[in-house]
Amino acid sequence: MKKKFLIFLSLILVLSVVITGCVPKSDDANPGDKDKPADEGKDTPKGEKILRTNNASEPGSLDPALATGTHESYALDHTFEGLMKLNPDLELVPAMAKEEPEVSDDKLTYTFKLRDDIKWSNGDPVTAGDFEFAWKRALDPKTAADYAHQLYYIKGGEEYNTGKGKIEDVMVKAEDDKTLVVTLDAPTPYFLELTAFYTLYPVNQKVVEANADWAKNADTHVSNGPFTLKEWTHSASIKLRKNDNYYDKDKIKLDGIDFDIISDENTAWQKYEGGDYDFLLPLPQAVVAQMQAEKNPELVIGTEVGTYYYSLNSQFELKDGIKPFANEKIRKAMTMTLDRKTIVEKIAQGGQIVAEGVVPFGLKDENGKEYRDKVGKLVEYNVDEGKKLFQEGLKETGLTAEDFKKVVLVYNTSEAHKKIAQAAQEMWRVNLGVEIQLENAEFQVKLDRERSGDYMVSRSGWIGDYTDPITFLELWYSSSPFNYPKYNNPEYDKLIDTIKSSPDAAVRFDSLRKAEKMIMEDMPVVPVYFYTLPYAQKPYVTGVFKPLVNYPRLTYADINK
Template structure:
């Protein structure tokens, strides 16, 4: 009985001490949070949102930012880019090129390992690049390897694999031979289509990149969980050569198509980084002085594809009329509200010309003019034997910003041209698949430069992998071919200016605006930066 009373009293005293400690701890933690210096004793986990379920986390099969944002944190190529955009060694420790610029020799770092412990060798790059070029792989980005000698011929079933200009001369040496000198080739080696893949893994399981359990990579993080259409988790890769500089233990991607939902999660503390943002929030934040709001340039253009194989979008006058009837300034100021610049060409600011900036030197390649648009539409329809526009729709992937832009364009065409258009939304991967199949009339699109050169925006070469407008012009093709063989900027840049002008003159696509990169990141997260042609990078991020 005495023992029982003593136990109760002891328990009571212990509870008082525990409560006091908890209250004291809560007060201290609260103060630390207010000062932005809260300390975490558990794993450092960053929570972000990815706007769509990835189609594949295979470097050769990836198609868009919903894939590449994760790939850029789980893989690494021969080179990588610093925050300032400088090309620096990654898997390669050094390289050199021949005087004619056609032969490149890369020396790999010794002792590198895949996330499963296998050694990384030059053979992994030779195998990966030839795998992407293999016509049976059906890699959309195979064309980025056409710069290799014999690359296009092999991909087009007109050449042999052994004739492709990439060869591992030993485990740590990769020799690359180009068809022609390519000024931006070194930049391209940091792009995800040129990442290595593990040959043994690929040959044992061709579907290795579709599940976390079988995924093998070589970057700072490795894929450890993939709940399809729900979430993805990547964790620090202890086999990464620079692992001591990686501060985060894991990154959770919530797969959220609705940016308004992502914003609510950010406000509730469920996300540490939110991108993209709801357009109305962007407008409020641009000049707010909010320290968590980040914004900067983006090497990217927002545009509409016009299916040139479907009447009346095969008619240049109709295409021009639709473009000239859009008020881009109204869209950037009242809809997107993120400091975007109206686009009257396809190449965004931020790319060096022979002198100055390429886009600034280009200027506006067309004007908005409602009266001229009405005239062109009438003439174009008459040429196609039509009295009015047939039923058609704008296809866009499920994102509120895309819907609001489409609604603005819908109203402009109704008001300015008397044209009625329907709106149709779909999941991002579904939209991409429909574009490849030509199953659309007009579709929303965006393009982020794969490298810093105007050539990365010249997508509309005949039968090009991303020529979703299905447009063809022999003179345009000729310009692109000529620019690929000219090494000096003063020789090749004027050719690319001609190509862009020709493209806009025929208007198979409708440029809308040049992107910016507005995103939110919590104040206790440091080390995140946004390369000009990539989504925000958190490779070297830290969380207090």
């Protein structure tokens, strides 16, 4: 108890300066500009409904094949559309497809019929050939798509992507302009849901083949969703406008969506309070706490299927060729001495749930019940055991606590990530006697460093791509592009292979549970909490809906001032 009190006291001292003044008063939101109307100086034509918000990071790409995170999908999910989509009732419904696909008795072949009234933003018809081209392009090794593995379910997909097969053997075929036939390697219960995921969005074959840089700027960008990319001022703003060629345009109430690109959460919050934004996420943690305390009706705690964790680079050499995070005892010690409850209740303060593993709550098992119920709690807070393991790990590696002063935890620029990193730093200092360093980096830079292995410890997070536990567990498959810790366990790989290939639900979920227990025994990552997604929404904004595995959708939003 004494040690926990010391940690809490230290956290208060570390964070007090950061938290103080984090929540600006309404009168201070725009100093020196208090009497200026919120819309004065805007370039929005009178009468247009433009929803104003923020995208916290500059997208690395607005090409569906190259996108890798929410900083890109936020715009892509409003400018593109797949064969299926989620509607405001969170039902998976036909989108570019005019009806549910015909599925063969063996659950391997899907035949999609496309709508007759679908066009690209440049007026070209959207064809089945565009889907075939887009999916094979994402699988093409030359494209270097990190998410190519989401198409491995297609027969011949993995072989082509890994250089062991030909493009002709990838079993996705446009039989005519309106008919797309897809054959899978094995029955995949979530395949239909995957067709609503951005990697499987179509691209205009004519446009892409004519200009390799088509997705880098607004004047060459072509899409098929409810909005189009009107303007992209890199690292500053993104402006979307209603797509007049969209088949469902009569249901789109907004004339457009304007995204700023501001990484500082406090600055973005000040703009929301000052009337510059109609909708905002993410929110500063102190703001969420205050809004909750005040029962502010503009706060929405969105449900989310996601996990916040730290990746430990097993290939990082600290000194003399010694890799500290290749040692299982050191990895476990880092996990066991992190007080998640304090982080969730005193720092994050957004209704997050203390992580019990790497797969969050909200996913169903083979019987339609909560997946986590049969897995149980796989992470514990046990300082004494953690300290013991750490000392054993130091002895086995020949390292000292002093050596850990060279260890750096990198997090992407965000006040929330900073405060949680400071808390973790302090907990490890008090509990393990190590003084690691902190470094912030722009989000895309952090991702690039994780991919290249140029990090020691990194702030990571994963929002499910679809509602099956494999969307989390496949991250640490040895050849996964998102296996940032460089975890390599052949037995784990075998379990993942079984999960992806077995048609038997009982076998699949038994393997899923075994895989999660294995990853939590080896501990290549340090789970922190299961996400929620707090966001702020002005009372005059309606029609926003929040899918379980996506950012809120603004597609059918309306502004009624």
